[in-house]
Amino acid sequence: MKAAAILIGAGFVGKAHVDALRRLGIEVRGVLGSSPESGEESRHLLGLARAYASLEEACDDSSATVAHICTPNYLHFDQASAFLRASKHVLCEKPLATDSSESEMLVKLARETKRAAGVAYNLRYYPLCQEAKAIVASGRIGAPRLVHGSFLQDWLLLPTDWNWRLDSKLGGELRAVSDIGTHWLDLMMFITGEKITEVCADLATTVPVRKRPRGRVETFKQGAASETDEVPITTDDYASVLLQFEKELHGVMTVSQVSAGRKARLWFEIDGTDGSLAWKSESPNELWIGNRDKANEILPKDPSLMSPEARSYAVYPGGHAEGYPDTFVQLFREFYEYVEAGNFDAPQKFPTFQTGHEEVTLCEAIAKSAQKRAWVDVSLY
Numbered sequence: 001m002k003a004a005a006i007l008i009g010a011g012f013v014g015k016a017h018v019d020a021l022r023r024l025g026i027e028v029r030g031v032l033g034s035s036p037e038s039g040e041e042s043r044h045l046l047g048l049a050r051a052y053a054s055l056e057e058a059c060d061d062s063s064a065t066v067a068h069i070c071t072p073n074y075l076h077f078d079q080a081s082a083f084l085r086a087s088k089h090v091l092c093e094k095p096l097a098t099d100s101s102e103s104e105m106l107v108k109l110a111r112e113t114k115r116a117a118g119v120a121y122n123l124r125y126y127p128l129c130q131e132a133k134a135i136v137a138s139g140r141i142g143a144p145r146l147v148h149g150s151f152l153q154d155w156l157l158l159p160t161d162w163n164w165r166l167d168s169k170l171g172g173e174l175r176a177v178s179d180i181g182t183h184w185l186d187l188m189m190f191i192t193g194e195k196i197t198e199v200c201a202d203l204a205t206t207v208p209v210r211k212r213p214r215g216r217v218e219t220f221k222q223g224a225a226s227e228t229d230e231v232p233i234t235t236d237d238y239a240s241v242l243l244q245f246e247k248e249l250h251g252v253m254t255v256s257q258v259s260a261g262r263k264a265r266l267w268f269e270i271d272g273t274d275g276s277l278a279w280k281s282e283s284p285n286e287l288w289i290g291n292r293d294k295a296n297e298i299l300p301k302d303p304s305l306m307s308p309e310a311r312s313y314a315v316y317p318g319g320h321a322e323g324y325p326d327t328f329v330q331l332f333r334e335f336y337e338y339v340e341a342g343n344f345d346a347p348q349k350f351p352t353f354q355t356g357h358e359e360v361t362l363c364e365a366i367a368k369s370a371q372k373r374a375w376v377d378v379s380l381y
Helices: 012-023 036-046 055-059 073-085 100-113 127-138 176-192 324-341 353-372
Strands: 005-008 028-032 066-069 089-092 117-119 144-152 196-204 209-213 228-232 238-245 250-256 265-272 276-280 286-290 297-300
Touching (some): 005 012, 012 324, 066 324, 100 117, 176 250, 176 353
Parallel strands (some): 005 028
Antiparallel strands (some): 144 265, 209 228, 238 250
């Protein structure tokens, strides 16, 4: 049977999932909303055939093989567990769960049910991030020694800005780190091929009290509610984390959701013994290559100029920009090719539940480090 999808949650990122699936020709059978009413509204808006009345009804739909979970973090564990037990493959938004005991159980369940289980670390799939990985692996910049960068946003700058992620009961104890920091951390471990072993973190809540509107606010949408409640905030608006990787690789990451003018700026630089690489999401079709004894270079996103390992991730020819929506297409292509091949003991190229579990563990180590104001060994969490 050809793979078909179910969408769970139809907010900002859920809509991105549907768009990417349609570009790949993968049918989305239906949607499950936070209530029957919201599900029906999403069904109509997205042009889908069916809105499920409950999680059980979605699990029972035998015409769909893959569940895309795009709901608030606290729901991920129960929903992913239910779909795996219903013999469906799962592609879950990050973080995989709100604590490592849950994420570890999901890794085990995916293994026991022999289902494909992926986490949407889609930023790996910018073509030039794949190219950066190929360049590092080739030895062109020598041995990586330093990694540094940031992921900055401004959508939660003001006390009147609100989103469910601000509530630790819905999003977990960390926010900026788990929401956007994990993207940066995953990308750096993916490109360098080295795991993070120790962390030393500084976290801050720069807006300690926010005005929560009495109504629903979608991610990245400005609320216009006239009635609000003041709510104390405990999750992080900002973090800087010193990082110790394997093989004497040192790094530092800064993340913020309160940096005015930065809408979604991910930037990194990797400095090796023979050269450097730098990339930023605001100019995703250019990769900077730093040299000591000759002029620096700018590599454009052009399949004819890219490494064989990265070339297939650039769909359009040189001069034709590719961006954020295309990263979902490439991730889902890799995931669905694996599903349709049917060998679930084969190696997985896409970020898996194990990847998601390692990121949750890393977040717990960062939280503990900030609390202790000291270096923490990631393997202890």
